[in-house]
Amino acid sequence: MDGVLIDTADAVHDAYTDWANSNDLDPDEVLEIVHGRRTVEVAAHFGLDDDVEGEADLIEKAIADRASAADAIRPTCELYKSLDPARVAVATSARRDTALTNLRVLGLEHPAVLVTGQDVESGKPSPDPYLLAARQMGIDPARCVVVEDAPAGIKAGKSAGAYVVALTTTHEADELDEADQVISPDQLEELFEPLLSSGGA
Incomplete structure (x- = not known):
């Protein structure tokens, strides 16, 4: 979701920087690993095992409080709106309340399936x-197109057997070369045109 539908890079940067400082951690070291990973995993990585859920709640709330409709990645949001919601899934490392807040902020319908960082053992x-x-959609992962923006997400999609399209919203193209295709958000409509013209997904 983040880096695909909404660009919360500044919100993430500020929230994690504040969190790192409050826990006597180096913000640069924290920011180096956060993108595409669950907040509970970040908290655990830095040894805050006593209350990773509580720490994750603090971080996610700080990010959500800073997010706004102005952070929308317009081409992706427009594509989302043009697709049949019954055939759209969102898989995000964010917690469910954050994901729902972002969808509301962006004015997007709830997808058929929403998988969050709280729904899986490993993000x-x-x-x-x-x-x-894919299982909840009743679709073979090999028939799915995953849109991602980060190496961790690309690896997840490829390992699942999906076709992965990477957007150059948060990383340079050469950092996304494990994807099947690397494009800018403005190229999304052209890429999905065959799907849209055959019935709107």
């Missing part, structure tokens, strides 16, 4: 989020 780069989404 991205594990394939679990995408395997669960």
Whole structure:
């Protein structure tokens, strides 16, 4: 979701920086590993095992409080709106309340399937989020197109057996070369045109 439908890079940066400082951690070290990973995994990585859920709640709330409709990645949101919601799944490392807040902020309908970081044992780069989404959709993962923006998500999608399209919203193209296709958000409509013209997904 983040980096695909909404660009909360500034919100994530500020929230994690504040969190790192409050826990006497180096913000740069924290920011180096956060993208595409669940907040509970970040908290656990830095040894805050006593209350990872509580720490994750604090971080996610700080990010959500900073997010706004102005952070929408317009081409992706427009594509989302043009697709049949019954055939759309969102698999995100965010917690469910954060994901629902982002959908509301963006004015997007609830997808047929929403898989969050709380729904799987292992988050991205594990394939679990995408395997669960495909299973709940009743679709073979090999028939799914995954849109991602980060190496961890790309690895998750590829490991699940999906076709992965990477957007250059948060990383340079050469950092996304494990994807099947690397494009800018403005190229999304052209890429999905055959699908849209055959019935709107």
